Amino acid sequence: MSNSSIGTPEQLRDPNYTPPLYKAIPLGIQHVLAMFIANVTPAIIVAGAAGFGFGSNSPDFPELLYMIQMSMLFAGIATLFQTITLGPIGAGLPVVQGTSFAFLPVMIPLVAGKGVDGLAALYAGIFIGGIFHAILGMFIGKIRIALPPLVTGLVVTMIGLALVKVGIQYAAGGVPAIGTPEYGSALNWGAALVVIFVTLGLKFYAKGMLSVSAVLIGLIAGYIFALSTGMLTLSAIATSWDRAAAFALPMPFKYGFELSFAAIIGFCLMAFISAIETVGDVSGITKGGAGREATDKEISGATYADGLGTAIAGIFGGLPNTSFSQNVGLIAMTRIMSRHVVTIGAIFLIICGLIPKVGGVIRTIPIEVLGGGVIVMFGMVVAAGISMLSDVDWNRRNMVIFAIALSVGLGLQLEPGAVQHLPSTLKVLLTSGLLPAALIAIVLNLILPEELAAEATEEVSGGMAGHGKGTLPHND
Structure with a gap:
């Protein structure tokens, strides 16, 4: 059309x-x-x-x-x-x-x-x-x-x-299956990989609506795979x-x-x-x-x-x-x-x-089929974030803000027990990882001066000084 x-x-x-x-x-x-x-x-x-x-x-x-x-x-x-x-x-x-x-x-x-x-x-x-x-x-x-x-x-x-x-x-079999012999089986991963490969194929080698609907069509392909291998039955659908x-x-x-x-x-x-x-x-x-x-x-x-x-x-x-x-x-x-x-x-x-x-x-x-689609979708969320970060001027100030916010946010998410003695409300907010990272980044961005001293940054970065966007550290 x-x-x-x-x-x-x-x-x-x-x-x-x-x-x-x-x-x-x-x-x-x-x-x-x-x-x-x-x-x-x-x-x-x-x-x-x-x-x-x-x-x-x-x-x-x-x-x-x-x-x-x-x-x-x-x-x-x-x-x-x-x-x-x-x-x-x-x-x-x-x-x-x-x-x-x-x-x-x-x-x-x-x-x-x-x-x-x-x-x-x-x-x-x-x-x-x-x-x-x-x-x-x-x-x-x-x-x-x-x-x-x-x-x-x-x-x-x-x-x-x-x-x-x-x-x-999800791709391995879902949270309820963790610890069971079926978790992470070749069949489970096979269903997820069908979705991923079909999605990637359509996204990069097809045009128009086939490319736009790549994840949906990938899930349909995974659905058919599940039916053909017995992971899903017609009676369950009925x-x-x-x-x-x-x-x-x-x-x-x-x-x-x-x-x-x-x-x-x-x-x-x-x-x-x-x-x-x-x-x-x-x-x-x-x-x-x-x-x-x-x-x-x-x-x-x-x-x-x-x-x-x-x-x-x-x-x-x-x-x-x-x-x-x-x-x-x-x-x-x-x-x-x-x-x-x-x-x-x-x-x-x-x-x-x-x-x-x-x-x-x-x-x-x-759940395994959905896992294949979710891997693609959440991976794209990460990629979108990195794309946004490519617009940042990576001076020393911004490197420090990013480093501290990411370390605290991701660290609390990976080790929620570190705040086990806090009230339950604070535990929920902090262990999401997202909110502490966002708050730290917002506050530091508002209060820190536009440029930090070079010496301070090199102390915390092991000598790897930051450069403006689009540049790499020079080899002297």
């Missing part, structure tokens, strides 16, 4: 332009396919951390199904806030919202092993964090100075590093389909509402990072699709919608939402700026979210 058959160059750059419906519908579904698996994956990971069973015969199956359902439903609703707008809420641009990976290092410790009992505090934190996130829309431009690429790149890298362990565990309802509405406060200081602080702090991510995505959309800078109104409206979408999701059992960067890339590739195309995709997501049978089918994806 060529762009000339959809509209004129001026029309394609106009967010208010509506392509013919028979062309707009597949374009909207294309946006959904690009983000679908990444959108439901956090719900599956949080459910697994809470201890919910993954089999269709598990007593926790309805809870897991509900979380997947809410991920689809509220991604669609939050996307509608962005495309249709509601007063000051929404960018009026083709911004696709979805469940955020960024909050996982905060959410996992909050629910770890607690089952349904851990969800009341989780969703209360999501709701309050969402309200705080929306308030950031009033002064989002003023806080950007506190979050340069050094800070945001470090945080995004830490998010990926905090999650890569999950991908390896059972999952039968146990899922044909239609269901969301329930407000389904898991209760419990105020937790750790949850509230964690979600509010992460709202800063998510807000800056959305600012970057909105700027990417306007630059890639229309060749212009985003306006203050668009940036603030996008932040309002981000927060409101998250707050409403928290009421009904959904997870925090943010703008999806893969869809920004899709707009840059297609050069189609129509917000109404994304509205169609949002409606498709909402329909899927109201039909639990869709979630039932998703739930039959073997």
Whole structure:
């Protein structure tokens, strides 16, 4: 489908332009396919951390199904806030919202092993964090100075590093299988590797929609592998389909509402990072699709919608939402700026979210197959963080900030017992690794002078002095 058959160059750059419906519908579904698996994956990971069973015969199956359902439903609703707008809420641009990976290092410790009992505090934190996130829309431009690429790149890298362990565990057979003979078997890794190789092949050797949907198609290939090797049976798929309802509405406060200081602080702090991510995505959309800078109104409206979408999701059992960067890339590739195309995709997501049978089918994806996709997705998060760090001027000051923040954040994540004597709230916040790293980087970036003495840096770096970006240490 060529762009000339959809509209004129001026029309394609106009967010208010509506392509013919028979062309707009597949374009909207294309946006959904690009983000679908990444959108439901956090719900599956949080459910697994809470201890919910993954089999269709598990007593926790309805809870897991509900979380997947809410991920689809509220991604669609939050996307509608962005495309249709509601007063000051929404960018009026083709911004696709979805469940955020960024909050996982905060959410996992909050629910770890607690089952349904851990969800009341989780969703209360999501709701309050969402309200705080929306308030950031009033002064989002003023806080950007506190979050340069050094800070945001470090945080995004830490998010990926905090999650890569999950991908390896899933590929080996999942957390419940740890210690069993099946854990890490050749069959388990075979399923994950099929996903990885198919994804890589399509990403680098295919074009258009095949490349954009590489992870989704890779998971389908892994699914077929699981069926062919007996890891998954048709009877299990049928059972999952039968146990899922044909239609269901969301329930407000389904898991209760419990105020937790750790949850509230964690979600509010992460709202800063998510807000800056959305600012970057909105700027990417306007630059890639229309060749212009985003306006203050668009940036603030996008932040309002981000927060409101998250707050409403928290009421009904959904997870925090943010703008999806893969869809920004899709707009840059297609050069189609129509917000109404994304509205169609949002409606498709909402329909899927109201039909639990869709979630039932998703739930039959073997954990090993999902692990292959997660390894790719979380690896890309790390790569995105490193890409952001490439914009940093690596002088001595920035090297010290990065070194201390990374050492403390990653160290606490790897050795949570180091803070075992602290109150439980502080333990949850610190052992995420992400929040202490972010806070240290933000504070040091604000208080340290622009350049540190060369001698001080060489003392702590073993003589390996830092150089500006794009340069290597000289060999004298």
